[in-house]
Amino acid sequence: MFNYDTKEIIAINDTVLDIDKDSNSEKLGLELVKLADQNIADGNVKGSLMSDIIRL
Known part of the structure; x- marks a missing residue:
């Protein structure tokens, strides 16, 4: 995962997003x-993302 605007990689469990x-x-x-x-093959990609939101 990366920040869409800056293209910087997001360190999982170590980054706070504003x-x-x-x-x-x-x-x-x-x-x-x-x-x-690995060889590239046609197919589908499916995934999920869970996030923990902490409000201070």
């Missing part, structure tokens, strides 16, 4: 990668 106060949202980017010594 929510945009105007839109009350944060854009995240996800990217598929090819693993070493």
Whole structure:
């Protein structure tokens, strides 16, 4: 995962994301990668993301 606007990688469990106060949202980017010594094949990708929101 990376910050959609800055393209910086997000360190899981070690990053605090500032929510945009105007839109009350944060854009995240996800990217598929090819693993070493693996062949690319057609198919579908399905996933899920769970987040823990802490309000201070």
